[in-house]
Amino acid sequence: MDQPYTPTRLLFEGRYRKFVRDLPQTVFFCPKCRGRGCNTCDGYGKLTKDSIQELVARVAMPRFKARRNKFHGAGREDMDVRMLGTGRLFVFEMQKAKRNTVDLEDLAAEVTRRSEGRIEIFDLKLCDRKRVVEIKETHCAKEYQARVRFEEGAEVDFDAAAKVLDDLVSQDRFDIVQKTPQRVAHRRADMDRVRWIKITAWERDGNDLMVSILSQHGTYIKEAISSDDGRSQPSLSSLLGAPCTCVELDVLAILDPDPDPNPESAT
Secondary structure, three states: OOOOOEEEEEEEEEEEEEEEOOOOOOOOEEOOOOOOOOOOOOOOOOOOOOOOOHHHHHHHHHHHOEEEEEEEOOOOOOOOOEEEEEEEEEEEEEEEEEOOOOOHHHHHHHHHHOOOEEEEEEEEEEEEOHHHHHHOOOEEEEEEEEEEEEEEOOOOOHHHHHHHHHHHHHOOOEEEEEEEEEHOOOOOOOOOOEEEEEEEEEEOOOEEEEEEEEEEOOOEEEHHHHHOOOOOOOOOOHHHOOOOOEEEEEEEEEEEEEEOOOOOOOO
């Protein structure tokens, strides 16, 4: 006589692409009430309606008849950063799952369909808990495209800026020193991090610059552009001699594993 299936922990891995700028990777709980509901979050307990985790869970959890879930990304991009190219690896973990045979290709298609153009997930396959450790400990260089805008009122010599950028493109990668950015100082140790960066291409788009960047895992790209009040040196702002900020950022590719084994995770 067949034994009843015992609820267990199940995991599957895959990749996601994110096409919008207002979607976090995991549930974004309200920092004031921590999910209980308050005036800041209008009683919802979180600061965004959806996350990639929730978009996957709404399809996966009923199909696997699971109770709880966790989302493990191979790094994460900021909520306002798009993840393009071949996507980012992730593992979706379900606890107390009562079903272990689900059509993962159909699951991926349904998540993608119901996301209404916000995300796409693909290449799903079952995996074990070891994959969580593997993807979190694998450090990869990344390619970005940044829309760079000079601060209002800044005196910008675009001819001089073009020469600086052309020189940077022709040079090899260089090191920058980054103190913990002010935007994450409340949750990360204040320390200096040395990271390499390479400007690979650029073009002018009106008064903005579209800058292609290759960088080491753990580089804070926005701060590498703005300088973060001097906490990242050198920065694109300091090299151009005019204050500028990154107003849009896309991850274009996550490359082969980085040879540096110990960089701290960042965007």
